[in-house]
Amino acid sequence: xxxxxxxxxxxxxxxxxxxxxxxxxxxxxxxxxxxxxxxxxxxxxxxxxxxxxxxxxxxxxxxxxxxxxxxxxxxxxxxxxxxxxxxxxxxxxxxxxxxxxxxxxxxxxxxxxxxxxxxxxxxxxxxxxxxxxxxxxxxxxxxxxxxxxxxxxxxxxxxxxxxxxxxxxxxxxxxxxxxxxxxxxxxxxxxxxxxxxxxxxxxxxxxxxxxxxxxxxxxxxxxxxxxxxxxxxxxxxxxxxxxxxxxxxxxxxxxxxxxxxxxxxxxxxxx
Amino acid sequence: xxxxxxxxxxxxxxxxxxxxxxxxxxxxxxxxxxxxxxxxxxxxxxxxxxxxxxxxxxxxxxxxxxxxxxxxxxxxxxxxxxxxxxxxxxxxxxxxxxxxxxxxxxxxxxxxxxxxxxxxxxxxxxxxxxxxxxxxxxxxxxxxxxxxxxxxxxxxxxxxxxxxxxxxxxxxxxxxxxxxxxxxxxxxxxxxxxxxxxxxxxxxxxxxxxxxxxxxxxxxxxxxxxxxxxxxxxxxxxxxxxxxxxxxxxxxxxxxxxxxxxxxxxxxxxxxxxxxxxxxxxxxxxxxxxxxxxxxxxxxxxxxxxxxxxxx
Numbered sequence: 001x002x003x004x005x006x007x008x009x010x011x012x013x014x015x016x017x018x019x020x021x022x023x024x025x026x027x028x029x030x031x032x033x034x035x036x037x038x039x040x041x042x043x044x045x046x047x048x049x050x051x052x053x054x055x056x057x058x059x060x061x062x063x064x065x066x067x068x069x070x071x072x073x074x075x076x077x078x079x080x081x082x083x084x085x086x087x088x089x090x091x092x093x094x095x096x097x098x099x100x101x102x103x104x105x106x107x108x109x110x111x112x113x114x115x116x117x118x119x120x121x122x123x124x125x126x127x128x129x130x131x132x133x134x135x136x137x138x139x140x141x142x143x144x145x146x147x148x149x150x151x152x153x154x155x156x157x158x159x160x161x162x163x164x165x166x167x168x169x170x171x172x173x174x175x176x177x178x179x180x181x182x183x184x185x186x187x188x189x190x191x192x193x194x195x196x197x198x199x200x201x202x203x204x205x206x207x208x209x210x211x212x213x214x215x216x217x218x219x220x221x222x223x224x225x226x227x228x229x230x231x232x233x234x235x236x237x238x239x240x241x242x243x244x245x246x247x248x249x250x251x252x253x254x255x256x257x258x259x260x261x262x263x264x265x266x267x268x269x270x271x
Numbered sequence: 272x273x274x275x276x277x278x279x280x281x282x283x284x285x286x287x288x289x290x291x292x293x294x295x296x297x298x299x300x301x302x303x304x305x306x307x308x309x310x311x312x313x314x315x316x317x318x319x320x321x322x323x324x325x326x327x328x329x330x331x332x333x334x335x336x337x338x339x340x341x342x343x344x345x346x347x348x349x350x351x352x353x354x355x356x357x358x359x360x361x362x363x364x365x366x367x368x369x370x371x372x373x374x375x376x377x378x379x380x381x382x383x384x385x386x387x388x389x390x391x392x393x394x395x396x397x398x399x400x401x402x403x404x405x406x407x408x409x410x411x412x413x414x415x416x417x418x419x420x421x422x423x424x425x426x427x428x429x430x431x432x433x434x435x436x437x438x439x440x441x442x443x444x445x446x447x448x449x450x451x452x453x454x455x456x457x458x459x460x461x462x463x464x465x466x467x468x469x470x471x472x473x474x475x476x477x478x479x480x481x482x483x484x485x486x487x488x489x490x491x492x493x494x495x496x497x498x499x500x501x502x503x504x505x506x507x508x509x510x511x512x513x514x515x516x517x518x519x520x521x522x523x524x525x526x527x528x529x530x531x532x533x534x535x536x537x538x539x540x541x542x543x544x545x546x547x548x549x550x551x552x553x554x555x556x557x558x559x560x561x562x563x564x565x566x567x568x569x570x571x572x573x574x575x576x577x578x579x580x581x582x583x
Contacts, residue, residue: 009489013387014389020399024398027410083312086308086311087308087311087312090304091305094309096306102313109316112567113517115518116324117327119553120557124323143315143320146315175308225408226522236416240413243413246406254401254403254404262465265469
C-alpha cells in the first residue's frame with residue numbers, strides 16, 4: 001500500500017517535471033519550427049520552406065554580424081582573462097599595503113549598474129573617437145566583466161597552497177615565471193569558468209552594442225536582431241530564424257561547458 | 272553575472288601572506304610584484320567604471336547635453352521628484368520587486384522535486400538552466416509572439432476550449448507589466464533552480480528521513496525543514512533576482528514593449544536610456560542613474576548586514 005503510494009507520487013513528480021521541460025523548451029521549438037516556414041506558410045500554420053532563411057540573409061548581413069560579435073566577445077573575454085588572472089594572483093598571494101582596500105573597491109565595482117555609468121562612458125569613449133570601433137565596445141565590456149572575474153580568480157588562487165610558490169621562489173623563479181608556470185596551469189578550471197560566463201554574457205548583450213557599435217559594418221548579431229525588430233519587420237519566420245542564429249553560438253558554448261557555468265554560480269556563492 | 276551572497280566572506284577572508292623564506296627575496300620584491308600584477312585590472316576598472324560613476328554624480332548636478340554642462344545644483348533632482356512619471360517608473364520597479372517571491376517559490380518547489388532524484392533529473396536540470404544562455408533580445412522576440420493578440424497563448428487557450436478568454440496582454444497598461452514579469456520569471460527560473468538544488472545537496476538527508484519517520488508529509492517537510500535550512504541560498508537567489516530585475520531587464524523591455532504602453536513598463540534603468548538617448552537631457556538622466564545606483568547599493572548593504580548578523 002505504502003509502496004504503491006510512493007511509486008504514484010514519484011510518477012506525479014516526473015509528470016510535473018516533464019511539463020516544466022515543455023514550458024522551458026517551447027520557445028526553442030517555436031523558433032525552429034517557425035523559421036522553417038515561409039511567411040504564408042506561417043500564417044497558414046503548416047508547411048516547410050527555407051524562404052525565411054533566405055529573407056533573413058537578404059535583409060541583414062548575418063555572417064558579417066556574427067563575425068563582429070565574435071571579434072567583440074573574444075576580444076573582451078581575452079582582456080578579462082588577462083587582467084583577472086594577474087589581478088587575482090596579486091590579491092590572493094602578493095598582498096601589498098592597500099591591496100585589501102583596493103580589492104574591496106573592486107568588489108564594489110560589481111554593484112554599479114551599467115545604466116548608472118552609461119552616459120559619461122559614452123561621452124568619454126566618443127571623446128577618444130572609439131564609437132563604432134571594436135576597441136571601444138571591447139574595453140567597456142572588459143571593464144564591466146573584470147570585477148566579478150577578478151573576484152572569482154582571487155577566490156580560486158586563495159585555495160592554492162603557498163608552499164608551491166615558496167618552493168619556486170627558493171629555486172630562484174621570478175614572480176612572472178611563477179605566474180606563468182605554476183599559477184596559470186593550476187587555474188585552468190577557473191579560467192574556463194570565467195571565460196564561459198563572460199562569453200555568454202557579452203555575446204547576449206544589447207545595450208553596449210546598441211550605443212557603441214551603431215553602424216551596420218560593426219553591428220553585432222544581437223544588435224542586428226534588435227534593429228530588425230524595432231524596424232517593425234513583420235516577417236515573423238525571418239525574425240525567428242535570426243533569433244535562432246544569434247542564440248546558437250551561446251547555446252553551443254552552454255551545452256559544452258555547462259558544468260563550468262554551474263561552478264561559476266556556486267563559486268559566486270563562495271562555496 | 273553578479274554575485275550577491277558572499278562577497279563579504281571574500282572581503283573579510285584573509286589572504287594568508289607568503290612567508291618570507293631564509294634566502295628568499297626581500298618582502299619589497301613581493302609587494303612590488305603584487306602592485307605590478309594588479310595594475311592592469313585597477314587601471315581598467317578605475318578608467319571605465321569608477322571614473323564614469325563619479326562623472327554621473329557630477330553631471331547629475333548640471334544641465335548637460337553631452338558637450339557643455341552648466342552647474343544647476345539639485346535642480347535635476349527637484350525636477351525628477353516633482354515629475355509624476357518618475358513616481359510611476361519607481362512604482363514599476365516596486366511591482367517588479369513584488370513579483371520576486373514568485374520567481375523564488377516556483378524554482379524552490381521544482382528544485383524540491385528534482386532533489387528526489389526521479390528518473391532523468393540530470394536531463395531536467397540542464398534543460399531548466401538552458402535559458403541562461405539565451406539573450407534577453409531573443410527571449411523578448413519569442414515573448415512578443417507568445418503574448419500577441421494572434422499569438423501562441425491565445426492559440427493554446429483556444430485549443431483547450433477557453434477560446435472565449437481572449438488575451439492581449441501587451442496592449443494593456445497593467446497587463447503589459449504582467450507579461451514582462453512572466454517572461455522575467457521564466458528567464459530566471461533555471462538559475463534559481465540550480466542555486467536551490469546546490470543548496471539542497473548540502474543538506475543532511477538524515478534530517479529528511481527523521482522528519483519522514485516522525486510522520487511529516489511532503490508539504491510540511493518542504494515548509495518546515497527545507498525552506499528554513501535553505502535560508503542562506505534563498506537570500507542569495509533573492510538578491511541575485513532583484514539585481515537582475517532592476518539592472519538587467521533593459522533589453523527585454525526594449526524589445527517587448529519599448530517601455531509602454533505609455534510608461535507602464537518603464538523601469539528606472541529604461542528611464543535613464545529614454546531620458547538620455549531619446550530626449551537628450553543627459554543631466555536629468557544622470558540623476559536617474561544616481562537614484563538607481565543608490566537603490567542597488569542600498570540592497571547590497573542590507574544584504575551584507577543580514578549576512579553578518581547571521582554569521583555572528
